[in-house]
Amino acid sequence: MMLMICGLPFLAAKSQVKISYVVSFKEPQTHYAEIEMNVSGLSKPYVDVKMPVWTPGSYLIREFAKNVEDVSATAGNTSLKVEKVKKNTWRIYSNKSNSLKINYSVYSFEVSVRTPFVDASHAFIFPTGVFMYPDNQLSASSTVKIIPFKGWEKVSTGLEPVAGQPFTYMAKNFDILFDSPIEVGNQEIFEFMAAGVKHTVAMYGGGKYDPERLKVDMPKIVEEATALYGENPNQHYTFIVHNLSKGSGGLEHLNSTVLGVARDSYATDAGYKSFLGLVAHEYHHLWNVKRLRPVALGPFDYENENYTTNLWIAEGFTSYYENKFMLRAGYRSPDEFAGSLINKVANIINTPGSKVESAAASSFDAWIKYYRPNENSNNSTVSYYNKGEVIGLLLDLEIINATKSVKSLDDVMKAMYLQCKAKGRGYTDAEFKAMAEQISGISLNDFWEKYVNGVYPIEYAKYFGYAGIKVQNENEGKNLPYLGIATRASDGHVSIIAVSRDSGAWKDGLNVNDEVISIDGADAEPNVNGMGVLAGKKVGDVITVKIKRDFLDKEIKVTLRANPNVSLVPSIPEGVTEGQRNVLKKWMSLK
Structure with a gap:
């Protein structure tokens, strides 16, 4: 009997889903981006296309669908019925057509590092706020073709270019597409090599910066961050810098970042170093968050909150290492480094909410609290950035002291990065704690209970004392x-x-x-x-x-x-031991 194997449905070749986008700007002064989305290989009665409701790295439901207008669809020359079935979902009644074209517009006029923006001077394509995706197709690859407006000549992005097709890029899946912002316009572009990786800097908005100086100073930050982990995970990296009158903040991506900077800030020493600090923070996210990440942060659910209790590591430790990289690169003195962290400790102590909310709770509730502060937030919450930075400081000193200055938090971060890489997933809180215990050689149950899951007063005298630094509260006993x-x-x-x-x-x-x-x-x-x-x-x-x-x-x-607030003042007393001097040297990377 002849078996018709090739006809069996479970062995039949599956049609490959193909997705492509064309982005254009008919009237950029009206702040709209026009999107053409082509989908083939989904022969179904209907296809649901969805807009993400949030963006990784910014833990708030932002409802990007609110800016979508004029959704229409065709199959060949036939118009298809489009019905909105959820706040972020449009149902295309495709009648099993194999190939669909969906058109829509996105209003883009919110200035931030996490939202799309279009005007007569440039376009910032923030992918989660611009690109819809077919339901259940987040693993599908896609291409994006940018059609710059008349007079615009440049496109900057971390996406891989498609050979022979100008301004056309590909993404292996939607996690990559959504993690790759695109700058379109006439931005100034310069490049540098660091850690064996080509880095491209795209500057929009002018500003009093010196590209030659930045090509010397930014690589030092890159080298210090790479040295911590022993490898740089990228072949190329893109900085998109928006120089605005009051720019601030940054958002990390898989092989790029977007920075908001006040265009005049480069002209002062403090402003210039602040920019380098922002570079250090966002670049460190290449490892801490994008690859060394809490288990909940990837693969992503783009329609709902993705809860984790570990943003105090993801963001707080990144803030801590921002200071360390600036110190190691020579842009911050040891006194400035210690003084800044002592001030951070005082700020946490002087925040009433630090006695109410733990670092873990702050992380979990980021979705409803951190990005939605009110007049009572200072009394009821603590920033996972600020508290996490202080926890990073305390844990670093604890590990250095416990290992007699042989190990530090550096060793924990590198080990966890390699563990996440080997396991192909993020870490749990228990796994991070276990690694810190393994490297320090001590139990950290008490530490976690006090500072991560609890609201215990910070024992600043104890921890700075490990390094021979005496920190006193000037307000103590004054009854002000x-x-x-x-x-x-x-x-x-x-x-x-x-x-x-x-x-x-x-x-x-x-x-x-x-x-x-x-x-x-x-x-x-x-x-x-x-x-x-x-x-x-x-x-x-x-x-x-x-x-x-x-x-x-x-x-x-x-x-x-x-007055319950503290005013912390450091000093180096006489009689510092050899062990304390070694802790100080290890902590500050002194020779």
Whole structure:
């Protein structure tokens, strides 16, 4: 009997799904990008196409679909029915057509490193805010062809170019496509080699930068980051820099980053070093987050929150190493390095929310808290960036001290990077802790309970003491009077913008948005806390604060309480031991 093997359905060759995009800008001054999406190989009664609701690296549901307009679809010359079935999903009734063309427009006018922007001068294509994807096809490859507007001549992106096709790029899957922003326009481009990798810098918006100086200084950051991990995972890397009047921030990608910078900041020493610090932070994400990552952060669910309790590592440790790379590259002195971290410790202690929310909880709740602060956030939350940076500092010193200056947090980071690479997945909190214990040779149960999962007061004297640095609280024992409000002056009015938990203002009923008229009869000054009328008071005194609330005059009696904030000052005492000097040298990479 002859078996018709080739006809069996389970052995039949599957039709390959092909996806391509064409991006154009008919009237860029209106802030729209026009998208043509071609899909073939999906012979189904209907095809659902979806827009991501968030973008990796920025943990907030941003609802990118809100900017999508004019969705239409055709198969050949036949118009197809399009129905929106969810907030981010359009159903194309394809009638089993093998090839579909979908057209839509995306309004793009939000200035940030995480949203698309189009105007007459350039286009910033932020992929999760621009490209839809067919349902259940995130593993499919795609190509993107950019048609620059008339007069635009350059495209910058980390995507791989398609040979012989100008301004056309390919992505092996949607995780890569969504992780590859695209700059279109007339940006200034310069290149440098570092760690064996070609780096391209695309500068939009002008600015007082010196490309020749940057080609010397940026590679030093790259080399220091690469030295930590022993290898650079890219063949090429792209910096997209938006130089704006008030630019700030950055967002990491698989082999690129987008940086927002104030265009005049390069002209000052502080501003220039701030830019290098931003480069150090985002470049470190090449490893920490993109490859050395919490297990929840990839493969991604682009329609829902992706929860992790480890953003204090992903972002906080990246902030910590931003300081270390700047120190190692020679852009920060040892005193500046230590002083900056001591200030970070003080800031955490002086944040009332640090006594309420743990680093792990802050990470988990990033979706509803970090990007949506309100007037009470300082009292109820702690930044996983700031707390994580302090945890990185403490853990680094703990490991160095425990191993007699043989090992450090560097060894944990490299080992975890290699472990994630070998396992092909991210780490769990337990795995990271286990590696830190393995390298330090000690139990870190108490450390994790206090600083990661708890809100234990930071033992700064103990940890800095490992390195022979004495850190004291200048406010200790002074019993300073404290009102507990922050204010903003505008058009001659002084309004309360924050009230600190458990302060006199908190206990006695001053509110955010109250306009302060006077204190004990003295007209309110822009800096209420610095008014002379307060300087002459002591803890327990009662002051009369005249306010206007909802256009009604009120007088509130406030009993001044003791200032809970610390003012930390370091010194190097006599009698520092050889062991402490070795910890200091290891911590600061001193010779």
